[in-house]
Amino acid sequence: MFDGKTILITGGTGSFGKKCTEALLTRHQPKKIIIFSRDEFKQYEMAQRFPESKYECMRYFIGDVRDKERLQRALHGVDYVIHAAALKQVPAAEYNPTECIKTNIYGAQNVINVAADRGVEKVIALSTDKAANPINLYGATKLCSDKLFVAANAFVARDVTRFAVVRYGNVMGSRGSVIPLFIKQREAGRITVTDPRMTRFWITLEQGVDFVLSCFERMVGGEVFVPKLPSMNIMDLAQAICPQCEVESIGIRPGEKIHELMITQDDARMTREFDDHFVIQPDNHYLTDRFQDMGGKPVPSDFEYDSGSNPQKLSVEGLKEILEQL
Numbered sequence: 674m675f676d677g678k679t680i681l682i683t684g685g686t687g688s689f690g691k692k693c694t695e696a697l698l699t700r701h702q703p704k705k706i707i708i709f710s711r712d713e714f715k716q717y718e719m720a721q722r723f724p725e726s727k728y729e730c731m732r733y734f735i736g737d738v739r740d741k742e743r744l745q746r747a748l749h750g751v752d753y754v755i756h757a758a759a760l761k762q763v764p765a766a767e768y769n770p771t772e773c774i775k776t777n778i779y780g781a782q783n784v785i786n787v788a789a790d791r792g793v794e795k796v797i798a799l800s801t802d803k804a805a806n807p808i809n810l811y812g813a814t815k816l817c818s819d820k821l822f823v824a825a826n827a828f829v830a831r832d833v834t835r836f837a838v839v840r841y842g843n844v845m846g847s848r849g850s851v852i853p854l855f856i857k858q859r860e861a862g863r864i865t866v867t868d869p870r871m872t873r874f875w876i877t878l879e880q881g882v883d884f885v886l887s888c889f890e891r892m893v894g895g896e897v898f899v900p901k902l903p904s905m906n907i908m909d910l911a912q913a914i915c916p917q918c919e920v921e922s923i924g925i926r927p928g929e930k931i932h933e934l935m936i937t938q939d940d941a942r943m944t945r946e947f948d949d950h951f952v953i954q955p956d957n958h959y960l961t962d963r964f965q966d967m968g969g970k971p972v973p974s975d976f977e978y979d980s981g982s983n984p985q986k987l988s989v990e991g992l993k994e995i996l997e998q999l
Contacts, residue, residue, distance in 0.1 A: 674890055675701040681751045682708055683738055683784065684758030686715035688847045689799065689885075691722070692878045693755065696886065698728055705730050709747050710758065711737045738780030744787040751791060753889060756784050756798040756822075759815070763803075763928050766811040777814035781821050785836065789829040795889055798822045800840040800897070802874065802933040805940075809928025819897060826895040827959040835894030839885050842874025842902055842933050842980070845995065851907075852914065852996070859915040867925045871907040872932050872980040875987055876900065877995060884950070893963040895955035899935050903987035904980035913992040932981035941976040945969035951978065 675697060682690045685708035697703055708731070710716060716733045725731045736743035738758045748754070759777050760766060766773040781798065788796050800819050803812030822836045829836075845852055851873075858864040876884075880900075888898045911920055925931070936944055936951060943954045947969045954964050 675703050675753070675886075677702065677704050678752040679703065679705040679707065679750055680753045680755065681748060682706070682755045682757060684710055684756075686710040686712060686719050687757060688844065688878055689757050689881060690755075691719060693757075693882045693885070694719075694723055694731075696879075696882050698723065698730075703730050705732055705750075707732045707734055707747060707751065709734045709736050709738075709744075711735060737776075738783055739775050741783045741787060744783055745790070748787050748791040748793060751788075752794050754784065754788055754793055754796040755885065756781065756796060759799075759818075761801070761811055763809050763811050764926075766814070767809060767928060770810050773810055773814050777811070778817050778821070781818040785821060785825045788836075789825070789834045793834050795892060795894075796822070796834065796836045797885060797888055797892070798836070798838050799885070800838050802840065802842045802935045804840065805934040805937050808930065811928075823895050823897065823955045824957070826955070827957055835892060837888060837892040837894060838897040839888055840897055840899050840935055841876050841881055841884065842904075842935065843876070844881055845875055845877050847878060851910070855911060855914045859918055862917070863919045863921060864911055864915055865921050865923045866907050866911060867923055867929060868931060869906075869908050869920075869922055870931055871925075872904050872983075873907065873910075874902040874904045874933050874935065874980045874983070875992075876902050893967070895957065895960040895963065897953040899951040899953065899978065901949050901951070901985065902983075903985045903991075904933070904983040905987040905992065909987075909989050910992065913989045913996070932979045934977065934979045936972075936976070936978035938975060938977045941972050941974055944972045944976065946972050 734747045760773045804815035807813040807816050819838045822838050825836045884900045940953050945952050
């Protein structure tokens with residue numbers, strides 16, 4: 674479905690954007706791939722990897738999702754948008770709340786409005802487990818963003834644009850992930866964990882890209898997609914990466930949870946389960962007709978999808994095999 678199409682990726686110089694670009698260039702024949710981001714040096718680096726001289730479909734746009742006028746220019750003729758731009762460092766968001774709000778909320782609204790104005794066919798916004806029952810500002814802004822993208826389907830219902838959200842957990846090896854931190858600390862023979870009870874969902878970057886691209890085919894507009902993922906205890910993670918290291922517990926950080934939550938009990942009544950993912954349907958009567966033939970099965974009324982009670986566990990050996998491939 675991406676052949677002959679123009680795809681724009683906001684925050685396209687990030688880990689996801691680069692891997693997604695690689696997948697689109699390898700498996701499809703897009704008309705254009707537009708990388709929209711605000712860091713010219715990262716764009717320069719990415720252009721060395723995916724030069725326009727080799728990939729004629731590549732375009733690099735410097736811009737910020739806060740700038741609606743620039744988005745108007747960038748989204749001209751675009752068919753699909755992947756909205757990956759965000760300020761996502763939890764401590765930085767706590768210290769700079771207004772900046773996080775401007776990018777994650779106002780920026781999301783700009784993407785929605787301009788996509789609708791420009792007649793974009795489909796938009797998928799990337800979310801995070803921290804948006805489910807948020808306890809930090811980053812999570813709160815992403816929850817607000819998710820609500821904006823879901824609600825957008827109602828107020829542009831007469832137009833062509835459809836919006837959906839993809840929510841998943843920690844990406845192995847991405848910037849800010851604990852795995853690169855453990856690998857660096859391993860050199861000193863001592864690693865730090867915040868709380869030995871902690872569990873996390875894990876997904877590889879390639880799996881995340883594959884899931885997002887598959888959701889473009891599945892989406893009808895208004896849903897939140899959640900992949901089924903394995904989870905792992907932080908001590909098992911430490912054992913897999915540096916079994917000989919001393920482990921120091923430093924205490925849970927502000928805004929951090931013991932277990933990740935991706936589907937709340939309050940969302941259970943609107944959630945349907947499929948073989949490899951869940952779909953949270955919108956609680957909006959304007960959009961009900963879209964989901965009549967969706968399939969899947971309803972989850973129990975007391976269902977919660979969290980990394981602590983998740984039956985799908987990632988073993989130490991399983992993680993080692995994945996890390997060898999990264």
